[in-house]
Amino acid sequence: MNQQKFEQALNDLVTQPLNSAKFEEVKPIVESLLYSDLLPTTVNKLGLTEKRRLLFLLEKFRRYSCASVTRRLQLKTFAHHLSLEQPLTDSPIFNQVDPLARKIGLNEDLNHLKPQLLSLQTRHYQNAHSAFPF
Structure with missing residues (x-):
């Protein structure tokens, strides 16, 4: 996946509620975050909610041990x-949300x-799928 396709796919993902995302939409983003050197470049065009979604994706997937240490440090x-404003205050509905998302201020x-x-x-995912279209 090239930078332009990555940006478009990422933008499409963060402009919708994460609860409604399909695996086919998330998979190329996760693969890019874990196994390539691509990083978002158009962050300043995102609204607060979209930035929170992006931050959630970065924080969630940088914790996957299958990515190289260097890549995890890049994502971190x-x-x-x-830069984000203060997270939203907790509400009862947040209790059903991933704690990481809740910490960032997302309700999804x-x-x-x-x-x-x-x-x-999985540790063997990259080797088993070494034909990534990056």
């Missing part, structure tokens, strides 16, 4: 430099895709 640094997450997303974090 990028997430750290992503990717929990509905957990089984599929777990398949992307």
Whole structure:
């Protein structure tokens, strides 16, 4: 996936509620975040909610141990430099949301895709899928 396709796919993903995202929309973003050197470049064009969604994606997937240490540090640094306003205050509905999403101030997450997303974090995933179209 090239930078332009990555930006478009990422923009499409963060402009919709994460609860409604389909695995086919999330998978190329996760693969790019984990196994390429691509990073978002149009962050300043995103609204607050979209930035929170992006931060959630960065924080969630940088924790996957299948990415190289260097890549995880890149994602951590990028997430750290992503400026956000204070998170929203907790409300009762937040209790059903991923704690990481809640911390960022989101009332949505990717929990509905957990089984599929777990398949992307195996240590052998990159080797088994070495023909990534990056």
